[in-house]
Amino acid sequence: MRCWISDSTPKTWRHARDREGNEEFRTGRHTCDVPCPEGGCTMIDENHPDEYRRLVDAWLREYVSSGDRRVGRSGPVCPFVPHALTQHAVQTDIRYDITGSSESELIDELRAEISELAAAGRPAHSTGVLLESRLVVMPCLDADGWERLDAAYEHLKDFAVGLELMVGQFHPRCDERAVRNPDFRVSVAPVAMLAIRHMAPHDILFLHRSERWFKEYDSRFRSHFQRGRIRDPLLLSLYSSARDNHSLST
Helix, strand or coil, X not given: CEEEEXXXXXXXXXXXXXXXXXXXXXXXXXXXXCCCCCCCEEEEECCCHHHHHHHHHHHHHHHHCCECHHHCXXXXXXXXXXXXXXXXXXXXXXXXXXXXXXXXXXXXXXXXXXXXXXXXXXXXXXCCCCCCEEEEECCCCCHHHHHHHHHHHHHHHHHHHCCCEEEEEEECCCCCEECCEEEEECCECCCCEEEEEXXXXXXXXXXXXXHHHHHHHHHHHHHHHHCCCCCCHHHHHHHHHHHHHCCCCC
């Protein structure tokens, strides 16, 4: 089996994302709406998973761990990834067997990945943000598979939140927008992935609208707000509004 990706080194991947409007990639037989990064496209067979690990590592270090003004705030695109990489806390699983042939396949396989991380539990006496996380890389998803991943995402998120975890989907056409800049498609990646990590205090950004999600968040992080550990005005505002909207007493 051969799977298709954008062919790019760390520098060309970063350069491609910095081009005006270049937020998609061309992958083999399925063509996206903008030019491919320099070097064209390539295919990697399943006997060379290290090629995907290098590609994902480049994406994490050259994009996710770097500052990007389009996010709408200072600091890395994801503030926790640089430290997680330093601590070797990011596990990358290359799943050639997940083809994205159906939404139910994606849900079943990815729920199992989420459950595995949850089963490991939170380290004893842990404080602060837990860095242990997992990237499920799915090179054999094509453009139709990317759409099915998007469709499955809400179900996967609901399942994960119930386990005090968070998930995020990434792929070459991902339309997820930055919270502080809705014009920026922040989750574009050179290959389809699902990121799984422990819930963190800043996740009020993603959990304030749903009563069920917010209650899970509040049960874990209420004390952070009560003790004044959260100072970001946006987080404070979202938390206060969510408590009012979901009729939770102080």
